[in-house]
Amino acid sequence: MQKQLYRSMVELTRNPIYTSLLKSFATSRLSGKLNQSFAKAFGIDDSELEGSISDYKTLxxxxxxxxxxxxRPIAEGKDTIASPVDGLISQVGAINERATFHIKEQDYSLRNMLGLEKTVERYIGGTFILFYLSPKDYHRIHSPIDGEVTKRWALGKYSEPVNQWGLLLGQQPLANNYRLITEIENMGKRMAVVKVGALNVNSIHPTQVERRVIKGEEMAYFTFGSTVILLFEKDMIVQTVDVKGEGIPIKQGQAIGALM
Structure with missing residues (x-):
């Protein structure tokens, strides 16, 4: 019962008034009294925490x-690609010649997702990897590779849920939700880290501002959980993970593939 209550708090809402109230409560001292219950409901390993649960004053x-x-040790090797987040790798696939890819019975437009035509063209024939973060997961996002940041940009305003029902029934939330995008170049090839908002509070907070980024370096964090999509140019990545069934649990820093 507790778990269902917490899921409803952090995943499904389209009402901006409710979301505003939720945000106010989650940042209040009163909400901190729920931290122990939240950790127990989702089986969060408190031995991994930087401090004790009582050190966190709010939810x-x-x-x-x-x-x-x-x-979270980072996968070794200069060509190894590390998972940017804790979560579930729910899908890996190809970006077709129409600049679309298929997720949960919907074709997603890369043109809608990225908004920049020349950038879209770069990823035709490439690969996408979709990560879903649940309420229990560590919600900081790290760079999957070493490289130079070529650009950063934001798109979208309103955010729909990006859980399983949201992906199936929503209006293409991965392509239309508020999102922060970082493009990274490595050895002449580029990849994009697309961070997708999950609620209409659009709570994605960038932390990396330098041009050079190192594999495993923190880039941003979510305050209410969401989705990350990695896009790779054609012939940039090999040995991608093989997703079957409902997906593959992954920890930030684990190897998910290799650069060609």
């Missing part, structure tokens, strides 16, 4: 928690 503070140093 929001606990949700965006840092982890102990070394808790």
């Amino acid at each position: 929001n503070d606990f949700f965006i928690r840092n982890l102990k140093e070394g808790t």
